[in-house]
């Protein structure tokens with residue numbers, strides 16, 4: 176269970192766990208770390224979520240899905256969008272990073288390595304298919320705001336890299 | 342209502358909105374797939390920032406205003422974006438030069454707004470600056486690449502710099518609202534930004550072999566709602582549906 180949410184009831188946690196990011200469906204909103212707080216007053220819940228990127232078009236949909244998920248277990252929920260503290264890839268859980276890798280998206284590296292990869296063309300991101308580090312940045316910007324596009328020069332597969340964001 | 346704060350939020354949001362719109366016009370028209378994706382990603386970031394500013398502005402305004410009514414229902418004279426961001430996508434050299442000239446300012450601005458004593462502006466700035474650092478790296482890299490690329494790319498960059506440089510000064514020239522916001526500890530110190538801004542800009546231009554115009558003449562007016570002829574066309578894109586079907590919703 177994610178530390179800052181350890182106070183919430185298991186059934187609420189389970190319901191939230193089932194809500195996924197529509198752009199990376201293998202990730203739960205809890206893996207992604209965008210659920211920042213849940214306040215409960217009997218059958219009323221207030222859920223604070225924070226966007227990964229300002230323009231993340233998935234946020235409205237995620238807010239609605241959280242509301243439905245909680246209604247389905249008998250709660251009335253209000254979802255608030257909070258901006259502070261700003262989301263960072265540190266909010267991704269270890270479980271989330273594992274899921275990304277299995278899904279074929281390379282999880283974020285540490286900040287200094289990430290910079291070398293994105294700005295100095297260092298070859299450090301392991302290919303999620305064959306684990307080779309002989310990989311090359313194709314485009315700093317990728318299919319969604321949180322990703323860059325890479326290519327593996329050994330197995331020749333293209334793949335997404337989840338950018339470090341701090 | 343806090344008039345100065347409201348106007349200040351419009352100024353912040355309008356720059357991101359109009360530049361975001363210009364970049365969105367390039368969706369599917371970028372010179373290569375990677376740059377197309379990059380420019381539209383940047384557009385998306387800017388629109389995300391606009392939503393944050395305008396949601397807050399709607400709250401400050403306090404009547405039935407919403408982020409959408411603020412974005413779509415103002416007349417030209419009420420739009421307070423600077424003239425630089427409305428300049429058209431003439432060619433890729435202009436797109437990159439406009440972007441770098443704005444990103445450099447935007448980055449310095451947000452660094453200061455991260456210290457704003459207004460909690461919401463502070464939070465928006467801390468969120469946005471992470472995105473704008475990427476934009477800035479992208480546009481600065483392309484400035485260098487094109488200026489030092491082929492004779493043709495260098496020449497096109499020189500044309501773009503000559504035509505867009507005169508729009509830069511307005512960004513860091515404080516008007517009454519900006520001075521009032523600075524005095525309240527909410528807004529940025531544009532005099533300080535101006536010095537850093539031109540150090541960066543002129544330093545890069547001379548480093549990559551491009552000349553700034555000699556005349557030293559600058560255009561201004563956007564921040565007071567007086568725009569170039571391009572603005573009306575943008576507004577007709579924005580407002581066509583609302584003017585045709587007033588109060589329609591999606």
Ligand SMILES: [Zn+2]
Nearest residue numbers: 302305327330
């Ligand atoms: Zn591979």
